[in-house]
Amino acid sequence: MDFKIETLETDILIIGGGAAGCFCALSIVEKSKLKVIIAEKANIKRSGCLSAGVNALNAYIGKGESEESFVDYVKRDSENVIREDLVYSIAKRLNKVTEKIEALGLPILKDEKGNYIQRGKRSIKINGENIKPILADEVNRRDNIKVLNRVNIIDYLIKDGEVNGAIGFSNEESTIYVIHSKFVVCSTGGTSGIYKPNNPGFSKHKMWYSPFNTGAGYAMGIRAGAEMTSFEMRFIALRCKDTIAPTGTIAQGVKVKQVNKYGETYVEKYGKPTTPMRLYATVMENYKGNGPCYLNTKGIPEELSEDLFKAYLNMAPAQTLKWIEKNTSPSQENVEIDGTEPYIVGGHTASGYWVDVDRRTTLRRLYAIGDVAGGSPKKYVTGCFAEGEIAAESIIKNVKGVVIKKSDYKEIGQKIHEMTMFFYNKSTFSIKDIEEAMQNIMDKYAGGISKAYKYNMKGLETALEKIQELNSSVYKLQANNMHELMFIYEIIDRLDVCRVLIEHLKARKETRWRCYTENEDYPVKDDTNWLKYVNSIYKNEKVEIVFRDLIGRYDTYEH
Structure with missing residues (x-):
């Protein structure tokens, strides 16, 4: 493969063009x-x-709520281990960024008085099927923004201890991009596909989190030595069975309870109805033989039933199609629910880069926002917008006097050589083989869906050993085109995330978030010893665990 090298310079490089980016x-x-x-x-x-x-926009300060109550809610739902300073900085911007996205053209539902229609205390209804095209159109209208679509960034460029750009390649043409910049913002999203999916085989893409978010941003930071936080706080979604459609649309929008096969409500039997507990209670009811479990929609008014048909067409049409194919509706039968496989995602839990309140990482000139920024669960769409705005303001404030430092050819040449070698390999196994092996290891030994999300220390040690063996095999894979090269790097990234995740699961010797961290050797929550963050830094090919004290909402933290 003969590569064309395209070198670019810019003030700011944003890696990942999702909502936050x-x-x-x-x-x-x-x-x-x-x-x-x-x-x-x-x-x-x-x-x-x-x-x-x-x-819906699920992070909003609704009527009767405040910035303080929003932080209290996130803290309570996350069993007290959050970065209150980060959540508070988001809370102060949620309503403002909502108004900004509405001004760009997002339809937000309103009552006869012109007020937003709330779905819950912290959620408002929208017609959001085109929210991403609305953002993209606005970006494309701006002269100072250049978009490189179909370009897969694989690593940061570092000069004198500072991130000064990144390197990647086109997914369609034999072009390598070397991009130098004054600051880099990582907004690539979290990690899916590291565990065996609950719809394996032909329908493996039917998962809760975007199947294309494969941990690139986390992995680039890990390899570069950035401090990471709270990977052990996995996210496992409670979803409509088979379609993996959101349950909150029903639970909050229609306000119905979870019931077992006997029609009994069950969540409160296990504890306060937090997000993890709703999942854990469902898992336990199935384990005890009281499942299947459902959202109790049978008998709801037909008007609400029709609203659900429309709502799911906006975001999860498979659920609406399922009702139509069965000639039924949510008012005629309850909606069965189940858990997904685990994900690593900082928009719902606290996994990601360890950042300060400006969203600066521990690597100089590198920011992290959205699902890759750790410490602030339940940020959702508007929280990601808020973090994008926070990082932007910090960059503008600090950019004066910063010059672009170009990496030398040796560093760039090593990455080009690495990419090139995949086209010369003659592998006896395929990309799919490695992917399925990784997912089976994580499922069996690191708390996957087949194990009811439970794990133990011996299993984690086994998982780590097997993941490291796979990691040595992945560099022997063969690429026949640029698209396959992208798949290989997605596997590399996910394996790096797996390794850090396993080390974090080993380090937190308690069970704080039911199902998210279901440690069979340490089955009890331990506030005496574990009201702290589990962080890590990758050094000398080893993951070093770092424990940090909690940070309050009014505290000032600096790296």
Whole structure:
């Protein structure tokens, strides 16, 4: 493969053109004359978690709520281990960024008085099937933003201890991109596909989190030595069975309870109805033989039933199609629910880069926003917008006097050589073989769906050993085209995330978030010893665990 090398320079490089990345770029050019490049693996018009749309904004300060009560809610739901300073900084911007996305053209449902229609205390209804095209169109209108679609970034470039750009390749042409910049913003999303999916085989793409978010941003930071946090706080979604459609649309929108096969409500039997507990209670009811479990929609008014048909067409049409194919509706029968496989995602839990309140990582000149930024669960769409705006304002404030430092050819040449060698390999196993082996290891030994999300220390040690063996095999894979090269790097990234995840699961010797961390050797929550963050730094080919004290909402933290 003969590669063409294209070298670019810009003020700001944003890696990942999802919700956070696009909003950050818009915030930068609205408030400065800086030039921005967005590098996106797919196409910003339909990329990231919002690619298919969304029917609510689930982080909003509703009537009767406040910024303080929002932080209290996140803290309570996350069993007290969050970065309160980060959540508070998001809370202060949620309603403002909602108004901004509405001004760009997002339809938000309103009552006869012109007020947003709330779905819950912290959620408002929208018609959001085109939320991503709305963002993309606005980005494409801006002269100071250059978008590189179908470009897969694989690693940061580092000069004198500072991130000064990144390197990647086109998914369609034999072109390698070397991009130098004054600052880099990582907004690539979280990690799916590391565990065996609950719809394996032909329907393996039917998962809760975007199947195209494969941990690139986390992995690049891990390899570069960034401090990471809370990977052990996995996210496992409670979803409509088979379609993996959101349950909150029903639970919050229609306000119905979870019931078992006997019609009994069951969540409160196990504890306070937090997000993890709703999942754990369902898992336990199935384990005890009281399943299947359902959302109790049977008998709801036909008007509400019709609303659910429309709502799911906005974001999960498979659920609406399932009702139509069976000639039924949510008012005629309850909706069966089940858990998904685990994901690593900082928009719902606290996994990601360890950042300060400006979203600066521990690597100089590198910011992290959205699902890759750790410490602040339940940020959802508007929280990602808020973090994009926060990072933009910090960059504008600190960019004066910063110059671009170009990496030398040795560093760049090593990465080009690595990419090239995949076209010369003669492998006896395929990309799919490695992927399925990884998923089976994580499922069996690191708390996958087949094990009811439970794991133990011996299993984790086994998982780590087997993942490291796979990691040595992945560099022997063969690529026949640029698209296959992208698949190989997605496997490399997911294996790096697996390794850090396993070390974090080993380090937290308690069970704090039911199912998320279901440690059979340490089955009890231990507030005496574990009200702390589990962080890590990858050094000398080893994952070093770092424990940090909790940070309050009014505390000032600096790296």
